[in-house]
Amino acid sequence: MTASWRDLPSTPLANKIERDMLMTQCAALKTPATHSWIAGRVATMLAQYFTGNVPEQMVEAIADDWNQELKGLPAWAVSMAVRWWMGAGNKHRHRKPLPGDIAERAHFEMWRVRHAERAVANFDKYGSELPPYMR
Numbered sequence: 001m002t003a004s005w006r007d008l009p010s011t012p013l014a015n016k017i018e019r020d021m022l023m024t025q026c027a028a029l030k031t032p033a034t035h036s037w038i039a040g041r042v043a044t045m046l047a048q049y050f051t052g053n054v055p056e057q058m059v060e061a062i063a064d065d066w067n068q069e070l071k072g073l074p075a076w077a078v079s080m081a082v083r084w085w086m087g088a089g090n091k092h093r094h095r096k097p098l099p100g101d102i103a104e105r106a107h108f109e110m111w112r113v114r115h116a117e118r119a120v121a122n123f124d125k126y127g128s129e130l131p132p133y134m135r
Contacts, residue, residue, distance in 0.1 A: 012119070012123065012126070012128050012129065013119055013120070013122075013128060014128055015128065019120055019123045019124070022116050022119065022120055023120050026113050026120070029074060029110075030110075032072050032073060032074060033071075033073060033074060033075035035067055035071070037075055038067050038070050038071070038078065039063050039066070039067065041075070041078060041079065042066045042070075042102075043063075045085075045086070045097070045102075046096065066102075069099035069100055069103045070099065070102065073103065073107070073110075074106075074110075077106040077109040077110050078106045080105075080106070080109040081102045081105035081106040081108075081109055082102060084105055085097050085102060085105065
């Protein structure tokens with residue numbers, strides 16, 4: 001969805017219709033992942049690392065730790081964070097990630113949404129003409 005967005009930090013929104021469409025898209029992109037989706041995604045990721053025999057109670061506690069850290073984050077951002085963690089661009093990919101590692105990256109992945117929300121806030125404050133110091 002964000003691929004169609006233009007360079008929002010340097011180009012003001014043209015009108016209220018554009019502003020409202022962008023806010024609707026941001027809201028959709030910020031929809032939190034469900035508890036069961038997080039549990040499934042984390043289980044899939046961690047299964048790629050050696051785990052040995054882990055008691056069921058410990059698995060449930062680990063899942064709760066992950067859910068506490070990732071709740072409120074959208075599924076797409078968590079997925080991108082997991083793919084980044086396991087990808088060639090991450091020098092720590094050989095280690096099991098901690099919940100905070102994935103949460104930190106998921107927050108980073110949401111940068112386009114933050115830029116869009118800032119563009120909306122600027123439109124609400126200044127209209128379609130940004131002050132010279134913001135251009």
